[in-house]
Amino acid sequence: MQSPIRKRLLEAFTNANGEFLSGQALADILGCSRTAVWKHIEELRKEGFELEAVRKKGYRIISTMDRVTENEIRLGLKTSKLGSMIQYLDTIDSTQKVAHQLAQEGCPEGTIVVAEEQTNGRGRLTRHWHSPKFTGIWMSIVLRPKLPPFKAPQFTLITAVAVVQAIEQLCDLQPEIKWPNDILIKGKKVTGILTELQADSDKIHSIIIGIGINVNQTREDFPEELHSVATSIAIENGGKLSRSILIQQILANLEKYYQIYLEKGFAPLKLLWESYAISIGKDIIARTVNEVIAGKAIGISDEGVLKIQDKNGVIHDIYSADIEV
Ligand code: BTN
CATH class of the missing domain: 1.10.10.10 (Winged helix-like DNA-binding domain superfamily/Winged helix DNA-binding domain)
Incomplete structure (x- = not known):
């Protein structure tokens, strides 16, 4: 440390x-x-x-090294809470696992865990998250809002807004959000967000927000099976981007939106999220664990639940699903 x-x-x-x-x-x-x-x-x-x-x-x-060490992130970091403690790792199985451990041990709110490489990065629905060395941002953030657990999905949405805006602020790109946790550029995934909880039935102890961003990968850095679905900022922007500067911008945006959320609730951020969402107003297919629902995505609820209206006019609340736009 x-x-x-x-x-x-x-x-x-x-x-x-x-x-x-x-x-x-x-x-x-x-x-x-x-x-x-x-x-x-x-x-x-x-x-x-x-x-x-x-x-x-x-x-x-x-700094000219393009590493995501604590010193690199700190030089230029303009937040007061997020990044108050930074745990940097060269190689780790999953930053999410380390962040869970630190949260359990009582680390301060705003602690971040960041690695150059993950050997067993975790995605949603127990999927693997490809996290090669020195190319992307593999980071987990610990927050401790005093809220009931059903509010947690809102944090995925707030984080998505913070990341989209950071990419816009630093590059000439217009990323879009696919509910609930994907950020796409020209239809291909550039970022995934995994929000996990340590909570009782009525109270959150900590939220661990995992963010994976493909930043500087070339096309060849992706495994064959990801070529049609994933991309990196460098591929789309035509050049490399400093990962530590992107981390600093994400943390600054997230700190701002977290503060707004704590003061005014989710409503102002919901509007912002909807302005970046690709699926809203479109015909989509939602594949949940139990069923497949087709219809028009008409918006998200105040809790961040996706609302789909099917062809009979019935409105379905979707809590977790894979979405096809
Ligand atoms: C998804 O789209 O499925 C979510 C991907 C989340 C990946 C990040 S990388 C940092 C953190 N550590 C992990 O093991 N997973 C998350």
């Missing part, structure tokens, strides 16, 4: 917005000697950060 001085040093560089910070200014902000500042800066340099040191001006730091 990172030292508090290192954390505050990276925050100071983040707040400086690319301006130089003198050794003395840093020592004052951190409450330590200039020698201690220099020691931390040297360690960041050894880790691969590029450091510019100019006499009479001070230091400026940039």
Whole structure:
């Protein structure tokens, strides 16, 4: 885990917005000697950060490594709660599993677990989630809203909005949401969201939101069977994107929407979600565990439940299904 001085040093560089910070200014902000500042800066340099040191001006730091280490994410992170604790792993079976464990041990709200690679990434309905090294974002976020468990699906929808907007903010792309948890670009899946709970029957202890984003994969990086259904941001955007910058933007958006949700409820976010949804107003087929329902998707309820009107005018509430648009 990172030292508090290192954390505050990276925050100071983040707040400086690319301006130089003198050794003395840093020592004052951190409450330590200039020698201690220099020691931390040297360690960041050894880790691969590029450091510019100019006499009479001070230091400026940039990252050029495209890793998703704690330091990389922290340099540029503008949130107060999300990312307060960052658990970085090079290789892990599933970040979701680690986040469950940390949540059980009482980690702070906003803890994130992020890995360069997952060897057993989990998708919805016990599917496998392909998570090759250094190419995507494989991240789990722990939240602790004081809510009953039936509200949990709303978090999948809020997260989807935060991710879609982050992609829009950083790329010239228009991703769309397919209920409940898929984000598509030009009809192919780029992101999946897996929301899991630790809860009693009437109270959530923690929500663990798993986000998998195909960021920098080439077409060849995907297994053959995924070619027709999956894509990456790099393929669609025509170039690579910094994964740590995308993580920072997602966390900033999600923190904002989580705050709105806690203050005003789901209604304002429901409207936003519907503006990005591809299925609403269209004829779709929903395959649930028990049945197949065909009809027009007429919207989502305040709880995030999909409403489908069949050809006889009957409205069906869909809690979990695979959707064909
Ligand atoms: C889906 O569309 O089926 C959901 C995919 C969720 C994948 C993410 S990657 C990070 C987190 N860890 C996991 O094992 N799964 C989620």
